[in-house]
Amino acid sequence: MTRDNKTWLADLSQDGELRAAALDDLRQIILRMLPAGLARWLSPNDEHFEPFLHDVAQETLLRVLDRLDTFEGRSKFTTWVYTIAIRIALSELRLRKWQEVSLDGLEESAEPDQAPYARFTDPGPNPEALAERKQAMQKVMQVIDQALTPRQRAVMMAVNVEGVPLDVVAQRLGSNRNAVYKLLHDARLKLKQRLVLEGLPPEELLEMFGN
Amino acid sequence: MKKLFRRFRKKRQPTPQPSDPLLGMLNMLAVTEEDEIACDQVFAALGEFAELAQRGGDVAHLMPLVAQHLHLCPDCREEYEALIAILAAEEG
Numbered sequence: 109m110t111r112d113n114k115t116w117l118a119d120l121s122q123d124g125e126l127r128a129a130a131l132d133d134l135r136q137i138i139l140r141m142l143p144a145g146l147a148r149w150l151s152p153n154d155e156h157f158e159p160f161l162h163d164v165a166q167e168t169l170l171r172v173l174d175r176l177d178t179f180e181g182r183s184k185f186t187t188w189v190y191t192i193a194i195r196i197a198l199s200e201l202r203l204r205k206w207q208e209v210s211l212d213g214l215e216e217s218a219e220p221d222q223a224p225y226a227r228f229t230d231p232g233p234n235p236e237a238l239a240e241r242k243q244a245m246q247k248v249m250q251v252i253d254q255a256l257t258p259r260q261r262a263v264m265m266a267v268n269v270e271g272v273p274l275d276v277v278a279q280r281l282g283s284n285r286n287a288v289y290k291l292l293h294d295a296r297l298k299l300k301q302r303l304v305l306e307g308l309p310p311e312e313l314l315e316m317f318g319n
Numbered sequence: 320m321k322k323l324f325r326r327f328r329k330k331r332q333p334t335p336q337p338s339d340p341l342l343g344m345l346n347m348l349a350v351t352e353e354d355e356i357a358c359d360q361v362f363a364a365l366g367e368f369a370e371l372a373q374r375g376g377d378v379a380h381l382m383p384l385v386a387q388h389l390h391l392c393p394d395c396r397e398e399y400e401a402l403i404a405i406l407a408a409e410e411g
């Protein structure tokens with residue numbers, strides 16, 4: 109049976125058979141559609157796939173019921189349900205993937221590390237351009253060093269250099285993704301403003317480095 | 320921090336990286352704005368954004384803050400891509 113947004117809401121809002129039937133249908137829809145969204149992360153042939161899928165579907169239904177009144181009708185109801193299911197699934201997969209990785213640096217006050225930029229100073233064809241780049245490079249490193257707090261620096265390194273998901277950073281910091289994004293936004297703004305003040309706007313640096 | 324990176328290299332699985340971390344960072348700084356929306360607001364708008372994109376709508380123009388966030392936030396971007404994959408599968 110296909111329902112429009114209004115019918116989904118009406119059916120799920122009441123107790124009894126209509127709700128049970130709607131939940132049942134919604135579960136089937138999630139189980140049928142979610143694998144397409146997870147294809148890049150998890151193979152259907154993986155032995156953990158089926159139990160994981162069912163766990164996510166169950167968790168999604170609970171969250172949907174809990175947040176029914178926050179659905180604003182800006183999309184199809186099922187699309188909204190998919191966003192919830194995807195967030196539950198990918199958050200879990202990210203935490204699992206990174207659970208073995210120590211991120212102590214996030215809690216220590218981290219020292220700046222030159223390593224990720226090593227390739228930047230590799231010999232290029234033109235020695236003059238190279239010297240100019242190197243100088244700009246050092247300036248950028250200095251700004252990163254001075255403008256950011258140790259925590260901002262550590263989070264920025266983890267996310268932007270090492271590719272640690274925001275969800276994982278959030279978990280390690282006892283925070284949430286939203287707050288980690290805001291921390292990164294503050295850090296980016298500060299860096300950008302400082303670089304502009306130093307006469308090194310990011311756009312020009314990109315040009316210099318032959319983006 | 321050195322220790323941290325070494326440990327990362329040993330244990331982490333391959334993840335998509337910008338060819339150079341600093342270029343990636345400069346690219347992010349170039350598109351950084353004073354006013355940005357954070358992940359919770361994007362989550363609330365993601366369904367609408369994805370359906371619009373699916374219909375061929377000009378999302379960058381119509382929902383620029385969401386588009387910008389997806390450019391800057393790897394977690395939300397992954398979730399958006401997963402959603403698009405589902406909507407595409409739904410259309411058959």
Ligand SMILES: [Zn+2]
Nearest residue numbers: 289358392395
């Ligand atoms: Zn986000």
